[in-house]
Amino acid sequence: MSSSKFDMIAKDDESSEPADTASLATSSPKCTAATLSVSPEVQKSTYQTPDERLAAMPSHPALSATGTTLSTTLDFTPPSSYYLSPAFADWRTSLLTTLPQYLTLSSKLHITLIYPSYRTQSLSLKLTQREVVKSAVGIIRQWPVKGIKGIEVVFMSPVTDWSQVQALVPFYGLKFRGWVCRIREGEKAARRLVSGGEWDTKLRGQYRKEMGGS
Incomplete structure (x- = not known):
């Protein structure tokens, strides 16, 4: 019986803790993809030299x-x-x-x-x-x-x-x-x-x- 009460208290304590939104955001596959994806225009302006742009x-x-x-x-x-x-x-x-x-x-x-x-x-x-x-x-x-x-x-x-x-x-x-x-x-x-x-x-x-x- 005491073991059952302990389990219930542990679950209540866990659910009452504030959510760590930062860790949730970084662990979400959708958020990770959005953070890492870079548009072609940004890639060009960031990584391509004028000579490279000219060659393209x-x-x-x-x-x-x-x-x-x-x-x-x-x-x-x-x-x-x-x-x-x-x-x-x-x-x-x-x-x-x-x-x-x-x-x-x-x-x-x-x-x-x-x-x-x-x-x-x-x-x-x-x-x-x-x-x-x-x-x-x-x-x-x-x-x-x-x-x-x-x-x-x-x-x-x-x-x-x-x-x-x-x-x-x-x-x-x-x-x-x-x-x-x-x-x-x-x-x-x-x-x-x-x-x-x-x-x-x-x-x-x-x-x-x-x-x-x-």
Whole structure:
């Protein structure tokens, strides 16, 4: 009988003790999983270096990054038939979806536009190429200005012609005003696009025209 009373008293004492919530929380499988799990975003920011993040970026033939410098080469010299193929559509779509990802890791941008002789391409093809440049510049325009250290544009063509140079018009809409541009004709040395010069005046005027005179 006494043994039975002892058992009952022991149970009452045990149930009357305050619960150790800290130990219960740490011993719970659900709480442990919640405590130890880390989102992929946190893992990246915590454990990945900039070089590791860069290495994990999707690749594109027009994009090449070294450190915080992104080089973008838009080569418009392929034959006209290429621009009617699915390969070009895939190239353009991939470029416009991949470029924003690289900009998040970049502070300097080098853009090279390469053209064949203007006589070898139709007007419709040149318009297609301008649209590619315009779309890419539209993405670059969203790049936070405070994070930019420099934007350099190089236009290359065997013979400089307005029908191709017009591709530079969208750059006049960049929020970063410190961008520079050089035009290289054939084997000649690249010449800097000077404010108030012939090409600058035409490009600036065309930009204002396309923007409705604003």
